[in-house]
Amino acid sequence: xxxxxxxxxxxxxxxxxxxxxxxxxxxxxxxxxxxxxxxxxxxxxxxxxxxxxxxxxxxxxxxxxxxxxxxxxxxxxxxxxxxxxxxxxxxxxxxxxxxxxxxxxxxxxxx
Amino acid sequence: xxxxxxxxxxxxxxxxxxxxxxxxxxxxxxxxxxxxxxxxxxxxxxxxxxxxxxxxxxxxxxxxxxxxxxxxxxxxxxxxxxxxxxxxxxxxxxxxxxxxxxxxxxxxxxxxxxxxx
Numbered sequence: 195x196x197x198x199x200x201x202x203x204x205x206x207x208x209x210x211x212x213x214x215x216x217x218x219x220x221x222x223x224x225x226x227x228x229x230x231x232x233x234x235x236x237x238x239x240x241x242x243x244x245x246x247x248x249x250x251x252x253x254x255x256x257x258x259x260x261x262x263x264x265x266x267x268x269x270x271x272x273x274x275x276x277x278x279x280x281x282x283x284x285x286x287x288x289x290x291x292x293x294x295x296x297x298x299x300x301x302x303x304x305x
Numbered sequence: 306x307x308x309x310x311x312x313x314x315x316x317x318x319x320x321x322x323x324x325x326x327x328x329x330x331x332x333x334x335x336x337x338x339x340x341x342x343x344x345x346x347x348x349x350x351x352x353x354x355x356x357x358x359x360x361x362x363x364x365x366x367x368x369x370x371x372x373x374x375x376x377x378x379x380x381x382x383x384x385x386x387x388x389x390x391x392x393x394x395x396x397x398x399x400x401x402x403x404x405x406x407x408x409x410x411x412x413x414x415x416x417x418x419x420x421x422x
Contacts, residue, residue: 232346237309237396237413279346287409291336291400292361295348 198282203300212269214299216282219263224286227258227265232279232298241280242267269301277303307331309414311397312379317420318387326417327379330399336360337380338398338411339372348396354380387421394418 199217206212218227226245230238242249244256244265255268269276279298287293310329318324330337339351350364354374365372369388374380384391398411 235415237398237416238411239413240410243410281346291409292338292350292353292364293340293348293398293411294350295340295346298346300346 198284198296200280200282200296200299202297203302205302205304206272207304208273209271212272212276212301212303214267214269214280214282214301215264216267216284217264218282218284221262221284222286224288225262225284226287227256227262228283228285228287228293229254229256229267230281230283230293230295232281234278238281238295272301272303274303274305277301309397309399309412310379311395311414311417313417314415315418315420317422319422320388321386324384324387324391324419324421326382326395326397326419328381328397328399328414329379330397331412333401334399334412335402336400336409336411337374338400339380339382340396340398341393342396342416343390343393351382351395384419387419389421392419392421 228243229241231241232238242254242256246258249256257266281295281298312327337354341349352362352365352372353360357374369385372382394416396416398413400409400411
């Protein structure tokens with residue numbers, strides 16, 4: 195699985211947009227980019243997945259540039275309940291089903 | 306069920322004792338995964354099953370760890386002769402067999418916190 199690099203932590207305030215960038219310079223052609231969210235004392239939860247360009251769902255948006263060497267998870271108008279660890283994962287999950295989590299980004303939202 | 310269930314929520318064992326953790330995957334999911342989260346954010350893959358068959362056991366410390374997924378029973382992860390370094394949160398996840406549009410989204414249970422004293 196491609197190695198990923200993301201900031202260790204980010205602070206934000208309620209109502210702001212939070213953008214977390216993940217670097218994955220060695221991403222392979224068949225790799226997808228997936229983000230998981232983990233609240234304290236809970237298991238990780240799938241947020242969004244993409245291959246290229248932009249993906250949006252009810253929770254977040256994922257921006258992937260043409261070279262796919264990085265991706266940005268965008269959380270619009272965060273609230274206190276968005277405080278969590280966000281993990282960026284890259285891999286060809288059709289061949290290797292196990293997930294490889296990095297250190298993740300701890301996002302703290304303050305009032 | 307609609308959620309992955311894990312029992313117990315907490316488990317305390319003395320060094321050298323046995324620990325057994327259970328996981329009920331989401332009904333209809335073919336794959337079950339076990340992960341170990343030792344430090345705050347670090348996950349380690351242990352083992353996965355496709356139905357009752359071991360799919361990938363590359364992460365298992367085979368000397369003391371074993372796991373099973375038998376038909377009509379919860380999956381289990383057993384640690385013989387626990388050590389202090391086994392203290393961690395153990396997560397079970399399940400997934401449907403892969404689709405073309407969503408690559409094997411895994412649904413995680415709430416975890417079992419194992420404390421070895």
